[in-house]
Amino acid sequence: MLRRRMNALAARYSLKNAIMELGPTGYPFEKFIGELMKRMGYEVMTGQILPGKCVSHEVDVVAWNGKSKNMIECKFHNTAGKVCSVQVPLYIQSRFLDIKAVWESQPENNSRSFQGWVVTNTRFSDDAADFGKCAGLHLVGWDYPRRGSLKELIQQNGLYPVTAITGLNKKQKQLLIENGTVLCADLCKKPGLLDMLPLSQNSKKKILSEVRTLCSLAATTVIPD
Amino acid sequence: MLRRRMNALAARYSLKNAIMELGPTGYPFEKFIGELMKRMGYEVMTGQILPGKCVSHEVDVVAWNGKSKNMIECKFHNTAGKVCSVQVPLYIQSRFLDIKAVWESQPENNSRSFQGWVVTNTRFSDDAADFGKCAGLHLVGWDYPRRGSLKELIQQNGLYPVTAITGLNKKQKQLLIENGTVLCADLCKKPGLLDMLPLSQNSKKKILSEVRTLCSLAATTVIPD
Numbered sequence: 446m447l448r449r450r451m452n453a454l455a456a457r458y459s460l461k462n463a464i465m466e467l468g469p470t471g472y473p474f475e476k477f478i479g480e481l482m483k484r485m486g487y488e489v490m491t492g493q494i495l496p497g498k499c500v501s502h503e504v505d506v507v508a509w510n511g512k513s514k515n516m517i518e519c520k521f522h523n524t525a526g527k528v529c530s531v532q533v534p535l536y537i538q539s540r541f542l543d544i545k546a547v548w549e550s551q552p553e554n555n556s557r558s559f560q561g562w563v564v565t566n567t568r569f570s571d572d573a574a575d576f577g578k579c580a581g582l583h584l585v586g587w588d589y590p591r592r593g594s595l596k597e598l599i600q601q602n603g604l605y606p607v608t609a610i611t612g613l614n615k616k617q618k619q620l621l622i623e624n625g626t627v628l629c630a631d632l633c634k635k636p637g638l639l640d641m642l643p644l645s646q647n648s649k650k651k652i653l654s655e656v657r658t659l660c661s662l663a664a665t666t667v668i669p670d
Numbered sequence: 671m672l673r674r675r676m677n678a679l680a681a682r683y684s685l686k687n688a689i690m691e692l693g694p695t696g697y698p699f700e701k702f703i704g705e706l707m708k709r710m711g712y713e714v715m716t717g718q719i720l721p722g723k724c725v726s727h728e729v730d731v732v733a734w735n736g737k738s739k740n741m742i743e744c745k746f747h748n749t750a751g752k753v754c755s756v757q758v759p760l761y762i763q764s765r766f767l768d769i770k771a772v773w774e775s776q777p778e779n780n781s782r783s784f785q786g787w788v789v790t791n792t793r794f795s796d797d798a799a800d801f802g803k804c805a806g807l808h809l810v811g812w813d814y815p816r817r818g819s820l821k822e823l824i825q826q827n828g829l830y831p832v833t834a835i836t837g838l839n840k841k842q843k844q845l846l847i848e849n850g851t852v853l854c855a856d857l858c859k860k861p862g863l864l865d866m867l868p869l870s871q872n873s874k875k876k877i878l879s880e881v882r883t884l885c886s887l888a889a890t891t892v893i894p895d
Contacts, residue, residue, distance in 0.1 A: 499804030500756060500797045531725060536761035539805075572725045579724030580764075 460599065461525070461587060464566045466608035466618060468523035473622045475505045475519045477606055478564050480628055482508035484602040487515070497543030504544070513558045514548055515583075516541050520565040529565045529586070531572040537563050538580050566595060605629040605659045612652040617642050633660040685824065686750070686812060689791045691833035691843060693748035698847045700730045700744045702831055703789050705853055707733035709827040712740070722768030729769070738783045739773055740808075741766050745790040754790045754811070756797040762788050763805050791820060830854040830884045837877040842867050858885040 467473040479491045487508035495504050506517035518537045541561030564585040577584035607621045692698040704716045712733035720729050731742035743762045766786030789810040802809035813819050832846045
């Protein structure tokens, strides 16, 4: 019964579209990627200004654990056809090397490796992917790389955005996002966050039920593209 | 008499505006920068695809002599307020390092040094200038650096674009540019190039006289901004 309901739910929305609805600005996507990194065991800061050897840089997500420190650039596109061109990994590589030079000089990073990332919700051009691979930059697109794509990371970590809730309209989703509630997981933990929306008790109950299903979606569930 | 005429001419047009009239595309500006490098003693190719260690890149201008090989990115803006942000030197630095890795492996470059450039007809943001200086990228803006700015290089080399000719209207200048005639020097060498414009013999004579004055403008003449 639950399985059937989960599948029905999974079929009813497109995760890819839900991520696109995080727009129009790139900020909720950055927050979303930050949460994803937290689920993967990293400590995370978003929207930080970091000093480089040459200049300071605004970095979307910094994620670290005992072993590594990661500089992550998020490229959010709200249309499916938009591609990340080679220019993006080119400038992110320079930015990463500039920041890495400072990280390497800090004693607390002695036992850490350093990694630059570009994460997009669409895809990379062929030369962008080639450059990333060759330069050692970690590129994550919707379907790229085959293992560890954004789609897969979201599935594996069961991290669904509030835009995936079919019981809410666009305006209601936007209101949640503007107030800092980007994840279904936030609503599972604090159902009271739904109170900011003008919903009847009955609607609220239905939506919370959908939210709980989304929160519990297992890593094995296949989400249609 | 000639001096007075030259000054009058110099006062009558703004060199900066003449360069902006090279638009709307960036191509004539690339050609112009290529010619400038030729005047400075380099061999030049424009609009080439060059292999890098990781990927191939389209390079606006490659300029070389016995001592050095230069990769030049041209950033043309047709509005004065447009600034080159730090993103440009960041991605050009990665592109330059990628191409340099190939140049270094070529025996014919054994005795050459390598240099990346960004040339713009407007200006660089402060952090763009800081990054360029720190990373060893050669940045040339309209007024930057104090010695060797684009304005100064144009003056020193007496290289005036056809858009500086006051006797031609916008449409006529555009027609010359579209047909590959970007420099007054081209018209001095081949006055017949003016024949593509519907001009009376008298107008043509006047314009050629103005063109010859522009071609002979001495390096010491101060051109108003």
